[in-house]
Amino acid sequence: MNRSKSNWLLVALAAFALTACSGSEEQTTAKAAPVNFATGDECHVCGMVxxxxxxxxxxxxxxxxxxxxxxxxxxxxxxxxxxxxxxxxxxxxxxxxxxxxxxxxxxxxxxxxxxxxxxxxxxxxxxxxxxxxxxxxxxxxxxxxxxxxxxxxxxxxxxxxxxxxxxxxxxxxxxxxx
Incomplete structure (x- = not known):
């Protein structure tokens, strides 16, 4: 394989790796949606309903x-x-x-x-x-x-x-x- 083809292959692999990492990072840092309060839910600090x-x-x-x-x-x-x-x-x-x-x-x-x-x-x-x-x-x-x-x-x-x-x-x- 000549040098220009191998360099192109390395660039393509690096771009793929960065894209793959970036996609999974977005999934882990997505903001969670709020959860409704239900009858009977207790306070995490004081335990009151x-x-x-x-x-x-x-x-x-x-x-x-x-x-x-x-x-x-x-x-x-x-x-x-x-x-x-x-x-x-x-x-x-x-x-x-x-x-x-x-x-x-x-x-x-x-x-x-x-x-x-x-x-x-x-x-x-x-x-x-x-x-x-x-x-x-x-x-x-x-x-x-x-x-x-x-x-x-x-x-x-x-x-x-x-x-x-x-x-x-x-x-x-x-x-x-x-």
């Missing part, structure tokens, strides 16, 4: 095994996601867009990417465990909510454990009144 309470809920889907963890509130989802063993992992996270659903009983059609959402921290609206973070797809909707119910509008990366702990007593039962 999720659908018994008002306010936005959250869920995390692990990349490696596609295991779904559901949370009775956005606060519990953040408490889990911000743990040292989870914070640097790229879990798929979803929350309810509260501009598109009712506070008393959020509709799963309104689940959005939690990392792209805006949150109102410190409002007077209660979730499953008392104070929670109201979640919105649009910053303008979050700001409108904050004007009506108090609190501060923040993007996902701005939220820390300090925000969860200040004014949000862990597992207070204040949110049980609908």
């Amino acid at each position: 999720i659908t018994n309470f008002p306010g936005p809920k959250g869920q995390a889907i692990t990349e490696k095994d596609q295991h779904v963890r559901k949370f009775c509130s956005t606060r519990d989802m953040f408490a889990w996601a911000l743990q040292p063993e989870n914070v640097n992992r790229n879990h798929t996270l979803y929350v309810h867009d509260m501009a598109e659903t009712e506070w008393a009983s959020p509709d799963d059609i309104a689940l959005i990417d939690a990392r792209e959402a805006f949150y109102v921290v410190g409002s007077n609206r209660k979730g499953a465990m008392g104070p929670t973070l109201a979640s919105f797809a649009a910053k303008a909707e979050a700001e409108k909510f904050a004007m009506e119910y108090g609190g501060e509008t923040m993007a996902f990366p701005e939220i820390t454990m300090d925000h969860l702990n200040s004014g949000m007593a862990m597992h207070s039962m204040g949110g049980m009144d609908h």
Whole structure:
């Protein structure tokens, strides 16, 4: 085989290998779809029945095994996601867009990417465990909510454990009144 034919063959094989790798990589990094909350689902953090309470809920889907963890509130989802063993992992996270659903009983059609959402921290609206973070797809909707119910509008990366702990007593039962 002459040199130009062998070089062409090597280039063709390299292109094939890169295409094959790229295709399988896309399959493994595809974003998992949100999962509906069902009657009887329990919160991964506190064990409470999720659908018994008002306010936005959250869920995390692990990349490696596609295991779904559901949370009775956005606060519990953040408490889990911000743990040292989870914070640097790229879990798929979803929350309810509260501009598109009712506070008393959020509709799963309104689940959005939690990392792209805006949150109102410190409002007077209660979730499953008392104070929670109201979640919105649009910053303008979050700001409108904050004007009506108090609190501060923040993007996902701005939220820390300090925000969860200040004014949000862990597992207070204040949110049980609908």
